[in-house]
Amino acid sequence: MDVKLTQRSDYTFKYNAQLGRHGWLRLTPAYSVKLVEEMMDGVPRDAFILDPFSGTGTSGLVAAEQGLSAHCLDINPFLVWLGNAKCRNYSQVELERLKTESDKVLADCKEIVNRDNWMPQIHNITRWWCKHTLNVLAALRKALVNRFGDPNKDGVANLAWIAFCRLVIETSSVAFNHVSMSFHDKAATYEVEQIESLYQKILNAIVESAGEELTGSASVHYEDSRQPVSIDGVQYSYVITSPPYPNRISYIRELRPYMYWTKFLDSAREAGELDWKAIGGTWGIATSRLQDWKSNGLDLPESLKPVVSQILESKKQNALLMANYVWKYFHDMHLHLQNLQKSLKKGAVLSYIVGNSSFYGVQVHTEKLLEDSLKNLGFTNIESKVIRKRNSKRELFEYCVYATWKGSTKREPQYFCRTKGLDRQLALF
Ligand SMILES: C[S@@+](CC[C@H](N)C(=O)[O-])C[C@H]1O[C@@H](n2cnc3c(N)ncnc32)[C@H](O)[C@@H]1O
Structure with a gap:
């Protein structure tokens, strides 16, 4: 790892505060406009961009500012509302x-x-x-x-x-x-x-x-990105996004004050329900649901198994909960990537900004695990590049994971076949 890599605040939400519409409301996990501009550099005018994890609508807004077209998705109705208000033209x-x-x-x-x-x-x-x-x-x-x-x-x-x-x-x-x-x-x-x-x-x-005119167009839709999504039958040639990271950060926790005052949220119970729907959600009821969560049998990359097992074997108080958390996170991301294929044009390029994490000393290499999901699902040209250091002390980094969609493949996937032992231990929780 490059030890000179810095925290690069220009690649975080902090960079956006003074940037007109981008600074209207903050969400700390928002990515930086500068980074998105770099990712959209060279995207042709006739291309359609998808951001399946819209958040505050950064990708949609950058696309609209650059004269491009984008569809964005989010599971949080407040963010859907905010994103559409940010991406609209006003006379x-x-x-x-x-x-x-x-x-x-x-x-x-x-x-x-x-x-x-x-x-x-x-x-x-x-x-x-x-x-x-x-x-x-x-x-x-x-x-x-x-x-x-x-x-x-x-x-x-x-x-x-x-x-x-x-x-x-x-x-x-x-x-x-x-x-x-x-x-x-x-x-x-x-x-x-x-x-x-x-x-x-x-x-x-x-x-x-x-009052500043947006020359492109972007809209945000209330959708679950783990499901197949079709908006006006559009097939996308670029996916530019930053999904949740497996780091137990809850968007609901941050958005609560806005959501309560605007009546997008009424009670703590509702907040937990909403976070349960979000990938990596962990607020209130979402945590207790995680205890009973079982995979629906989706075949996941083999490389996930040792990570989940090591967290489990740490024998820490919440080891089973954390093992389930990591398992479900990668399960949901795999499901997302699997269903995403149906909305992609042949040759579509994916750029995902993600962060690694660690649980009880067990390193969770998000970028590598997502690379393995992409490989198993038939994507090609898969690689990841480190973007910045996220924390001065711990080994936490942000990466961009790239891949290309070449169409369906017939290759034999290497799957994560759950062992009975692991299943049994998780079921004990
Ligand atoms: C890291 S944030 C995205 C931040 C965004 N790039 C920005 O600049 O504001 C991840 C987003 O994914 C959304 N999300 C989580 N699970 C989802 C799902 N299943 N379908 C759609 N969106 C989801 C969350 O609500 C959150 O807004």
């Missing part, structure tokens, strides 16, 4: 109307700030916002609903909601400046006037970047 007339209506929203907010307005059921909510700030946010939310309705599929009012989401985070006690999120000791108090002026500032910045 100056719409944006002017939005500004006029938003001034009225702020006036309405002042009128209702002392009322008992709806607040989300976030556990320990005063850890996020003090009571005073909460009242102002609840009033502003109510004023937005009264004037614009809830966030919707399409329409300029979604920009007002994105500004509200941003406000919710900026007035909270959480910090998102590293891979996960953390709480400050105390939530700050904001007066109604301060919230108004902060909201206005955020909205103005969003409106300014929304």
